Amino acid sequence: MVLTPPDPERFRAQVAALQSAVDGGDANAFRHAFDAMCAEMDSGLLPELKRITAKAQSALARFSAEARLDTLAGHEVPDARKRLTHVVKLTDEAAHRTLDLVELCGPLVDEAARGAARLLDTWNPSGGRDAAVNDFLMRTRKDADALRAHLSELLMAQGYQDITGQIIRSVIALVDELERVLGKLVQIAEGVEVTSLVRSLPTPANWEQGLGPQVTGIANGDAVAGQDDIDALLSQMAAGK
C-alpha cells in the first residue's frame, strides 16, 4: 500500500504565512501557521490511513476465516467421522465380546443344571443323603434357571449396539454432507465460482430407505409409542380389509 504524495499546491497559503511569520519574527504567527499546515497535512492523511487499516483488517479476517474453513473441511470434520466410526467399531467389538461370553456361559449353566437334576433323580431321598447336599442340589437347579434367564437378558441387552450404531451412522452421514458443504465454502472463499452449493445441500432422509431409531428429545412426528401401538395399528388395518 503506497501513500499518495501530498499536492504541494494545497500548502501554498500555509507556506506563505510561515514565510511571512519568519520574515517578521512573529513567533505566535509562526506557530499558528505551522499548526494550520499540520492540520491540512493530517486531513489528507487520515482518510487514507483509515482506508488502509480497514483493508488490512478485512484481509486478516478473511485470511483467518479461510484458514479456519480449511482446517474444518480438511481435518476436523473428517476426524469427526473417523471418531464416530471408531465408536461404532468399539461398541461392536464390546457387544461381540459380551455375546462370546454369553455363549460360553450357556452350556456351563446347562451342565450344572443337568448334573444337579441327575443327582436329585438318581439318589434315593430315603437313602440317608445329607440334607445340606440335597438343599444345595435343589438350589443349584433353581439358580440355573435364573442364570439362564439373566444370560438371555444379557444377550438381548446387546441390541443397544444396533440402535446406537444406527444413530451414529446417521450422524456420520450428516458429517459427510457437512464436509462437502464446507469444501464448497472453501472454494467460494477462494473466489472460485460455485453455483451448485445449494443444489448439493443434503436431502432429508427418506422413510423408504429407513430413518433409524427414535431419539428422545428429537421431534418424532407420527411415530408409534411401542410394540402395543404397532399391534393395534396392524390389527386395525387387518379388520378394515
Add this chain to the structure above:
Amino acid sequence: MSANLKFLVVDDFSTMRRIVKNLLQELGYNDITEADDGNTALPLLKAGAFDILITDWNMPGMPGLELLKAVRADERLAKLPVLMLTAEAKREQIVEAAQAGVSGYVIKPFTAITLKEKLDKILASRAAA
C-alpha cells in the same frame, strides 16, 4: 416338524444377527442363515427353500421394505412369511409395510417374548394356510 424350519436373518449389524440367531436357537430353531442386506438376501432366498424371513428395514444397499416388495413380487417367494424386525417407528412406515404384505412387525429394542409371540403367530397362520 417346526424345529426344522429354515430361517434367513437379514440385518446389517452383525451383533443383531447374532442376537436373533441365539434367540432362535433358544426356541429350538437351528437352521439359520444370515445376510447383511436385501441385495445379498434376495439371491439366497431365490436359491434356497427358506421357510421364514426375518429382516431389518434400514440397511445400506437394499433396505428391508424393498426386499419385502421383491419377495412378494416373486412368484415362487410370494407366500414366504416375512417378519420385519426394525427400529423404524413411523406410522406411515408400518402402514406401508403392512400394505406390502409383511407378516409381522417387531420394533427394536424388542424382547425375546415379543419375538416368540410374533413368530408363533406367523407360523400358526402359515400352518393354517
